[in-house]
Amino acid sequence: MPEQWIEEIQHHVNTIEKLEKIINVTPGEREAIKTVKKKWGTTPYFASLMDKDDPNCPIRQQVIPSRKELENNYGMTDYLIWKENRATDEIRPDSIARQYRDKIAFTVTDICGIYCRHCFRKELVVDRDLKLQFDVDDGLAWIRQHPEIRDVLITGGDPFLLSDEKIEYLVRKLREIPHIEMIRFGSRLPIVLPHRITKGLKKVLGGFHKVPVWVNTQCNHPKEITEKTAKAVYDLLSCGVNVGNQAVLLKGINDDVTTFRELHQKLLSIRIRPYYLFYCEFAPGIDHFRTPVEKGAELIRDALRGHTTGLAQPMYVIATNIGKIPLMPDYALMEKDDEKYTLQNYKGEITTIPNVPE
Ligand SMILES: *Cc1c(COP(=O)(O)O)cnc(C)c1O
């Protein structure tokens, strides 16, 4: 009998007929699925978290195509070519995206557990009009030839959809490279298919080793967090794998103070450390998810900093072709003179500290 996670993938909910067995599909959703004609789908597990009747359900909005995907005022064509610096002089295999000196993103697959409507890699993963070759051995060979790389972020698609054997091979080969100090995986599966965190996978990722494994998942709404997720995260942590979250700021899904705070508190309650909050990138056809840039910093100011546990606070970043640019709420410097700095706290209260010369 196949493992449960494989059955979940085999029974992907990716037709109107299958979706109708789970929720009351609205005429708008039905029409969008027929007209948008882009890859979509979810694991039955994640679909089971959908509200049966409410089309504004945060799970439904992330999974079911919308006619709004056909509009595009702000998205860039060939977004991924720009973002991942694919048109530069440095010769790299398709699998290697580079913006920094000592770390790279290594794409090893273009399939996912769910096909997020807001995906910044949608040209590759959802629209599928960007054709790239993801040869793992070519990528490994490139990394071997670049001694300045010490941190490899394995991404996709969703790398945890690879078999245990393939993941084991990747981890082993990377650990054989003397300049690799850490391995990171970006995977949504702890959220959309927690069944994937099997004994076999823990064996591959876990254990005490001088090249540690870190996982960052993507959870955007408190509704995505279940007992199953909590257990999967515990299993990863207890075998030595760190787990963080990279949320995407999504209009109408998590851009209000209450949801935003609940999301970050709930992540901590299942031991996931919030890492990044991403501004919704300029991939084409996702304008309807995008807020003004300031929104993320305002939410951190109004929902998190000082309002709850400091560990709940991610770093808000805008991912660009020249790297991630942090944009934090600007409380601090109200005034500065030769003697003192004037600072403001989360309640708007003012205090001063001495200005120390160099
Ligand atoms: C996000 C990203 C990384 C990792 O960045 P961190 O800030 O260290 O998490 C590395 N390379 C590329 C191309 C990226 O997009």
Ligand code: SF4
């Ligand atoms: S899991 Fe990641 S790569 Fe896959 S569709 Fe969602 S955002 Fe895109």
